[in-house]
Amino acid sequence: MKKVLVSLLLITVLMVPTTVMAQEMELNGEQPADPSLEENINSNSAVAEVNGEEITQAELNQQANVNQLLQQLSQIDQQLVQILAQSEAGSEVIKEYQKQKLDSIIDNVLLKQQAEEKGISLSQQEKEEIYKEQKAAILEQNQMDEEEFLSVLEKQGFENEEAYKKEFLSNPQIKINKLIEEEVAAEIEISEEELKEAYEENKDAFAQSGKDTDFEDLKPQLEKMLRQQKRNKKISQYLSNLREEAEIEKMI
Numbered sequence: 001m002k003k004v005l006v007s008l009l010l011i012t013v014l015m016v017p018t019t020v021m022a023q024e025m026e027l028n029g030e031q032p033a034d035p036s037l038e039e040n041i042n043s044n045s046a047v048a049e050v051n052g053e054e055i056t057q058a059e060l061n062q063q064a065n066v067n068q069l070l071q072q073l074s075q076i077d078q079q080l081v082q083i084l085a086q087s088e089a090g091s092e093v094i095k096e097y098q099k100q101k102l103d104s105i106i107d108n109v110l111l112k113q114q115a116e117e118k119g120i121s122l123s124q125q126e127k128e129e130i131y132k133e134q135k136a137a138i139l140e141q142n143q144m145d146e147e148e149f150l151s152v153l154e155k156q157g158f159e160n161e162e163a164y165k166k167e168f169l170s171n172p173q174i175k176i177n178k179l180i181e182e183e184v185a186a187e188i189e190i191s192e193e194e195l196k197e198a199y200e201e202n203k204d205a206f207a208q209s210g211k212d213t214d215f216e217d218l219k220p221q222l223e224k225m226l227r228q229q230k231r232n233k234k235i236s237q238y239l240s241n242l243r244e245e246a247e248i249e250k251m252i
Contacts, residue, residue: 064101110242115179
């Protein structure tokens with residue numbers, strides 16, 4: 001099975017309910033920090049059920065990716081990694097981490113189901129624009145040119161860019177993103193009064209960071225901050241309503 005070239009985080013609702021447009025290019029084949037943590041990685045046993053749709057242990061392992069987490073932590077504190085990987089207390093911490101990740105998967109399944117129920121679809125033009133934006137972000141984030149991009153595609157098992165593009169655009173997260181835009185986060189308005197209030201609350205912090213504290217100059221940044229806050233709140237409330245109406249069973 002070929003590796004997934006890009007970890008699509010298109011509005012996956014993780015610890016914070018927000019929409020995300022980001023990518024992570026897999027460019028190496030690092031070994032797991034602790035091979036024992038890969039047990040059951042291909043298990044089809046159910047860890048949760050959402051409106052009759054199962055979430056498997058394998059899906060949870062992929063989302064939580066404990067080995068990747070430990071690899072990242074090992075660059076900061078090797079002793080902490082040993083505690084997490086080898087002690088009973090560390091095992092409990094990892095289990096809690098996995099439970100939090102399971103909640104994010106459940107939220108995502110609820111959004112996917114809602115997108116299907118609402119009949120959310122994308123035109124070919126919309127798909128082309130999304131792919132163009134995402135490819136540009138991949139190239140920028142990984143500091144790659146076109147030739148390097150195509151080379152990585154080949155190494156990851158894709159016959160050509162069209163094959164990768166087809167897989168990319170088949171990801172259900174793209175429809176979820178449109179659901180969020182149309183049904184949840186649409187028509188967010190920020191008033192002048194709200195901007196001034198946010199300015200007064202954050203003026204000292206801006207000054208301490210050495211930034212210009214002129215209100216007019218800071219308005220675009222303040223508006224972006226408030227818009228994201230309102231967006232997160234609306235998504236959180238939307239998910240809360242979906243959870244109340246859903247039949248959810250957890251097995252872990």
